[in-house]
Amino acid sequence: MRLSGNIEQAHRQATFIARTLIALSVAAFAAPVMAQGVSVPELGRRFASVQQAVDAIGANEGTVLLAPGIYRECAVQTEGVVHFESAEPGRAIFDGVACEDKAALVLRGGGASVVGIVFQNMAVPDLNGAGIRLEQGNLMVSQSLFRNSEQGILTGPDEGSTIRIDRSTFSGLGRNDGGPSHSLYVGDYAQVIVTRSRFERGTGGHYVKSRSPHILISDCSFDDTLGRETNYMIDLPAGATGEIRGNFFVQGANKENYSAFIAVAAEAQDNSSAGLSIRDNVARIGDGIDRSSVFVANWSGQRLALGANQLGPRLNAYEAR
Numbered sequence: 001m002r003l004s005g006n007i008e009q010a011h012r013q014a015t016f017i018a019r020t021l022i023a024l025s026v027a028a029f030a031a032p033v034m035a036q037g038v039s040v041p042e043l044g045r046r047f048a049s050v051q052q053a054v055d056a057i058g059a060n061e062g063t064v065l066l067a068p069g070i071y072r073e074c075a076v077q078t079e080g081v082v083h084f085e086s087a088e089p090g091r092a093i094f095d096g097v098a099c100e101d102k103a104a105l106v107l108r109g110g111g112a113s114v115v116g117i118v119f120q121n122m123a124v125p126d127l128n129g130a131g132i133r134l135e136q137g138n139l140m141v142s143q144s145l146f147r148n149s150e151q152g153i154l155t156g157p158d159e160g161s162t163i164r165i166d167r168s169t170f171s172g173l174g175r176n177d178g179g180p181s182h183s184l185y186v187g188d189y190a191q192v193i194v195t196r197s198r199f200e201r202g203t204g205g206h207y208v209k210s211r212s213p214h215i216l217i218s219d220c221s222f223d224d225t226l227g228r229e230t231n232y233m234i235d236l237p238a239g240a241t242g243e244i245r246g247n248f249f250v251q252g253a254n255k256e257n258y259s260a261f262i263a264v265a266a267e268a269q270d271n272s273s274a275g276l277s278i279r280d281n282v283a284r285i286g287d288g289i290d291r292s293s294v295f296v297a298n299w300s301g302q303r304l305a306l307g308a309n310q311l312g313p314r315l316n317a318y319e320a321r
Contacts, residue, residue, distance in 0.1 A: 037069070037087075038050055038052070038066060038067070039053070040057060042057075043056060050064060050066070050071065050073055051074075054075050054077050057080050059079045060080050061081040061083075063085055064083065066084070066087060067087050068086075068092060070093045071093065071094050073097055074094065074097045074104045075099060076100065077105070077107045079109045080109050081110045081111040081112065082113075083112070083113045084113065084114045084115070086115065088116070089115070089116030091118075092117050094131065096121035098130075101125055102124065103131060103133035104119050104122060104132070105133070106133045107132065112137060112138075112139050113140040114141045115141075116143045117145075119145070119146045119147070119149065122150060123149065123150055127178040128151055128154055128179065130152060131152055132152075133154050135158075137161055138163070139162075140163075140164045141163075142166045142168060146168070146170045146173060146183070147170075147171040148172040148173075150173070150174070150175055150179070151181045151184075151185060152170045152173045152184050153165075153185070154181075154182075157187045157188035158189055159188055163189055163212075164192075164195075165193070166194075166195045166197065167195075169198045169200070170198070173202060173203060176205060176256055179204070180205040180231070182205035183206070184208045185210075186209070186210040189211075190212065191212055192214075192215050193215075194220060195216070197220045198223070199221070200221075200224075201226045201228075202227040202230040203228050204228070205230070205231060207222055207224075207232070209237065210235075211238045213240055214241055215242040215244070216243050218247065219246045220248075222234075222250070224252040224286070225250055225252045227252040229255070230254070230257075231255070231256050232261065235266065236262075236264050236273070237268065239271040239302075240276060241273065242276060243278075244277070245277065245280045245307075247281045248282045249261050249282070249284070250286055251283075251285050252289075258293055259294065259297065262278065262295060262296045265298065266297070266299050269300055269301070273298070274304075275303070275304070276304045277307065278305070279307025280307060280308065281309045283295050283315060284312025284315060291314065292314040292316065294316045294319045295309060295311055296318050297321050298319070299320075301320075
């Protein structure tokens with residue numbers, strides 16, 4: 001099967017970004033762990049911990065700049081707008097410490113951004129350990145890597161805010177026991193936008209689960225070939241409008257649920273799904289897997305806008321459920 005030029009280019013780009021981020025984070029492990037340097041450029045000061053830097057910004061807007069190193073600490077933001085940024089993308093690594101038994105970064109201020117940071121090995125008693133727990137406010141994430149944890153990003157509801165994720169990788173995330181938990185789980189946010197990102201090697205749950213009424217997922221790759229006990233690649237359990245376009249999907253062999261790639265309104269019809277556009281995607285079942293599946297399963301009873309998608313053998317385009 002030959003991919004169209006735009007879709008092939010998007011897939012190559014997502015794969016390149018993922019490999020670059022992984023290479024950068026591996027390089028950090030190969031080098032000696034550096035003394036952690038945390039600064040807030042706007043204040044012209046350095047701090048002994050990430051939390052001290054966040055507290056110094058307070059109700060204002062500022063940047064927490066992280067020097068290369070492994071940070072076995074976490075931080076909680078309760079006010080202001082905080083930009084967390086790695087001085088060298090992929091070389092600042094939050095490793096295995098979760099505040100409030102939630103995440104490395106717990107965000108409930110006026111907004112936040114995260115750029116170039118690696119989050120790994122997050123586990124907590126309720127099995128929802130995440131790199132980021134977003135409880136309110138806008139969030140922008142770019143050039144970041146979430147791996148080998150119970151969840152990558154988990155949010156609460158904030159019907160007035162937006163989540164944007166770009167050029168990031170979610171790898172080795174999710175679980176089914178006691179959860180489930182997912183690579184990316186967005187609650188009742190106004191909208192979620194995921195672009196040029198890679199989802200791979202899931203260990204349970206869904207790759208993207210969103211209760212937002214409006215979504216855009218474009219130019220991403222969902223590589224489930226090394227997934228283990230995974231479910232849907234995109235789950236919109238309460239329905240949604242928006243677009244799913246220009247993505248690459250491959251379903252692996254080891255699934256808890258292989259009945260569909262994309263699920264719409266499987267749990268409820270809280271949001272309209274009328275006109276949800278799903279187009280210009282490439283999807284197939286992995287090599288050597290002798291079974292059938294459905295690209296889009298729709299429980300909403302509403303008419304979706306299915307465009308041209310390139311589907312591999314034994315993959316049906318649509319099923320109303």
